[in-house]
Amino acid sequence: MDLSYGPEYESFRAEVVTFLTTHRDAAPKGEGMRAAASLAWQKLLIENGYTARTIPEQYGGYGAEPDILKSRIIAEEFANAKTSTGLGGQGISMLVPTLLEMGTEEQKQQFIGPTLRGEMVWCQGYSEPGAGSDLASLRTSAVLDGDEWVVNGQKIWTSTAHIADWIFCLVRTEPDAPKHKGISFLLFEMDTPGIEIRPLVDMTGAANFNETFFTDVRVPKQQIVGERGEGWLVANAILGHERDSLGNPNITLARFNALIDLLKTETIDGQRLIDHPTYRDRLMRIQGRVMALRCNDLRILSAKLNNADATLARMIVKLQGTELRHDLEGLAIDAMGEFGLAYDDNPYVRDHGSWQAQYMFYLGLIIGGGTSQIQKNIISERGLDMPREPKVEKASQG
Amino acid sequence: MEFGLSEEQTLLQDSLNRYLDDASSLEQVKTLVDNPATGLWTGLAELGVPALLIAESAGGVGLGCVEAALVSESLGAHTAPVPFIGTVVMAPLAIALAGVEQDALLAAIASGNTTVGVAVAESIAARADAGVVSDGANLSGKALFVLDFGADQYLVADDKRALFLVAADAYGLQARSLATIDKTRPSGELVFSNTPATRLTDDPDVLRQVIDAGRVMLAADTLGAAQNMLDQSVEYAKQREQFNRPIASFQAVKHMCAEMAAELEPCRALVWYAAHTLDAVADEATLTACHAKAHLAETGTFVAKTATEVHGGMGFTDLLGLHYWFKRIGFNRQMLGAPEMVREEAARVQDLVG
Numbered sequence: 001m002d003l004s005y006g007p008e009y010e011s012f013r014a015e016v017v018t019f020l021t022t023h024r025d026a027a028p029k030g031e032g033m034r035a036a037a038s039l040a041w042q043k044l045l046i047e048n049g050y051t052a053r054t055i056p057e058q059y060g061g062y063g064a065e066p067d068i069l070k071s072r073i074i075a076e077e078f079a080n081a082k083t084s085t086g087l088g089g090q091g092i093s094m095l096v097p098t099l100l101e102m103g104t105e106e107q108k109q110q111f112i113g114p115t116l117r118g119e120m121v122w123c124q125g126y127s128e129p130g131a132g133s134d135l136a137s138l139r140t141s142a143v144l145d146g147d148e149w150v151v152n153g154q155k156i157w158t159s160t161a162h163i164a165d166w167i168f169c170l171v172r173t174e175p176d177a178p179k180h181k182g183i184s185f186l187l188f189e190m191d192t193p194g195i196e197i198r199p200l201v202d203m204t205g206a207a208n209f210n211e212t213f214f215t216d217v218r219v220p221k222q223q224i225v226g227e228r229g230e231g232w233l234v235a236n237a238i239l240g241h242e243r244d245s246l247g248n249p250n251i252t253l254a255r256f257n258a259l260i261d262l263l264k265t266e267t268i269d270g271q272r273l274i275d276h277p278t279y280r281d282r283l284m285r286i287q288g289r290v291m292a293l294r295c296n297d298l299r300i301l302s303a304k305l306n307n308a309d310a311t312l313a314r315m316i317v318k319l320q321g322t323e324l325r326h327d328l329e330g331l332a333i334d335a336m337g338e339f340g341l342a343y344d345d346n347p348y349v350r351d352h353g354s355w356q357a358q359y360m361f362y363l364g365l366i367i368g369g370g371t372s373q374i375q376k377n378i379i380s381e382r383g384l385d386m387p388r389e390p391k392v393e394k395a396s397q398g
Numbered sequence: 399m400e401f402g403l404s405e406e407q408t409l410l411q412d413s414l415n416r417y418l419d420d421a422s423s424l425e426q427v428k429t430l431v432d433n434p435a436t437g438l439w440t441g442l443a444e445l446g447v448p449a450l451l452i453a454e455s456a457g458g459v460g461l462g463c464v465e466a467a468l469v470s471e472s473l474g475a476h477t478a479p480v481p482f483i484g485t486v487v488m489a490p491l492a493i494a495l496a497g498v499e500q501d502a503l504l505a506a507i508a509s510g511n512t513t514v515g516v517a518v519a520e521s522i523a524a525r526a527d528a529g530v531v532s533d534g535a536n537l538s539g540k541a542l543f544v545l546d547f548g549a550d551q552y553l554v555a556d557d558k559r560a561l562f563l564v565a566a567d568a569y570g571l572q573a574r575s576l577a578t579i580d581k582t583r584p585s586g587e588l589v590f591s592n593t594p595a596t597r598l599t600d601d602p603d604v605l606r607q608v609i610d611a612g613r614v615m616l617a618a619d620t621l622g623a624a625q626n627m628l629d630q631s632v633e634y635a636k637q638r639e640q641f642n643r644p645i646a647s648f649q650a651v652k653h654m655c656a657e658m659a660a661e662l663e664p665c666r667a668l669v670w671y672a673a674h675t676l677d678a679v680a681d682e683a684t685l686t687a688c689h690a691k692a693h694l695a696e697t698g699t700f701v702a703k704t705a706t707e708v709h710g711g712m713g714f715t716d717l718l719g720l721h722y723w724f725k726r727i728g729f730n731r732q733m734l735g736a737p738e739m740v741r742e743e744a745a746r747v748q749d750l751v752g
Contacts, residue, residue, distance in 0.1 A: 001400065001401060001402070001464060001670065001671075001674040001678070002399060002400045003399060003401065003674070003679075004399065005399050006399070069399060260750070272752060274750055274752065275751075275752040277742070280742070280745050280750065280751070281738055281741055281742070283745070283750075284689075284692070284741035284742070284744050284745050285692070285696070285741060287689065287744065288689040288692055288693035288696075288741070288744075289693065291668060291671075291686070291689050291693070292664035292665060292667070292668040292689075292693055293664050295401075295664065295667035295668045295670070295671045296663065296664035296666075296667045296668075298401040298667065298671075299401050299402060299666075299667040299670075301399075301401065302399060302400050302401035302402050303402065305399060305400075306400060306402065308402050312659060312663050313663050313664070313666075313667065316659065316660040316663050316664065319660050320660050320661075320664065373649075373653070375656075375660075376649075376652065376653040376656035376657065376660070377649065377652065377653075377656070379656035379659055379660060380652035380653065380655050380656040380659075381652070383656070383659055384632050384652075384655055384656070384659060385632075386632060386635065386636065386646040386647070386652050386655060387636070387644060387646055387647040388647065389647055389648070389649055389652075390643065390647060
């Protein structure tokens, strides 16, 4: 065990801190992803290597060698300064890494730079009403007609479809092939004729995702990533990126500290909530779980640096991280009693209603990106080497 | 930066596991608990286990708490009936922290010839009619829940949190063995009547550090025991067939195993870190030890119950013997502070108790 980063990295940390001290006032404070302040901040971060750090310069990134510790230091210091780490979204977090791995040179040139700069916003067309956990059974079709794909079908849970410029979309191009081998990965513009978007309001009251309908949407033939029928491979590379980004234990720690503050501030019968032994015990129980997942995270980081095995430690992060956040937010609501119900413009609402909003949002994340039950299948099959459930023969259709 | 085990540490644990696979197999354990023999302890002494934390200058191996936690994990995995936590960890640590000359005793511990039990339960949670007082040289009163009971010497805390060493055959000391669910760790009470004792230290910080270390070792023991129960569950589920297929192919069973793995895997890193703070991060040591103890207690209990259920009716039988691990985990949960007590201490060290 050696938890020091060493002098080279501590001087890098000092650089990051200096940058933040100098520039943090210019960081966006909740403005949207299209706002000038957000775009300017993104540009500044790329120029200094604090986002898009390892993406080659020729594609609009900073072009540094991958260095896990430097990336970690950047994340830690931006979190300490409560400062935006730049634009996120599925284009930057999922499509860019996939194009770097699987895209043609032309696609990299065309898409990565504008996506990183925030000029090109993406949404993801994966799930369908009939294809959720069993994503590979998706039925949205694409048929080649001359130099164009003709897309028909429906997607659901398409986050940010209403503001996106482009979509990366899984479609069935080989209807006669086995289900995993008949899928292709297409890119197309959201203002293409034949696309209809209907917002889906979620339980928090927000409408960040949508149902998206395609009727004879015509897509240029070359806007495919990978070969025909290789879409499942491309999609799985992306799912890996998505799961890595969920349940970040450092964000959980910051939220835990906010929970302590809440319990120290709120009172019942003139007594601080934290002075009630039952709430305090629940708080401490949550802290033990936060601590265990932070240690697990350091183990994973170290394993990446030292080529050690931490397969199971990685596999459990999404499951445990999202369940922990849901429980953490739920404790705040319980401790506030009736005030825990306050929402929207209720003047008694605490912390802008974030405890209820996050409590519900994390229930969404327990389900999204591979449900907790799918995670348990993965852990038992790939982590513990237990057999898959036998396939059920499809009933013949009469 | 390295958050993990060194090659030497992995080798240490591997060689110990190889030894224990035979010497502390379930069949051996079943024999040993009813008929204590010294073969296992002698074997461990030959491997250097009792000398682990004792400085090389005093005839020991001079390793640290991370290595001790790895040994504790292995002993828990094998439900080994040996006096580890008091003799190998808490007593040598108390002597080292007290800064007193006890080279003869340390040498005797290192060689495996002398064992030391630990009587500190009253300084964590004192029961009515229990507690030890000192008049400076002699002890009187009663100490409950003694760890490594049946030892040659005892490390005893008085009501002022001072620490003493008492010989098992000292004048006026009555030792009474008391059965617990866990037959692999003898427990009992000590009654002192003006019993002569050697004062190690008056510094209550020494007792705190000794308890921190004891708690991390109990957590590590639970980690090993729970991992073993999970491994047995997966193996059993793959072999046991019902409805013409291995029960391991049913999601109901797979998810029980996945939940055990998901709860347990982060515990490994927590135990490593807690052991590391004992050696190297003094200002985090107590908080981390409390959380390691309490969190492993909760996770251990969950795994012990779930693993037993995966085994169905067989899990309930003495024949299969899964209950040795179940009870080991239960013992670790209650000793040196049950989870609620320890979490309250975690709150206190962070100034969260008004």
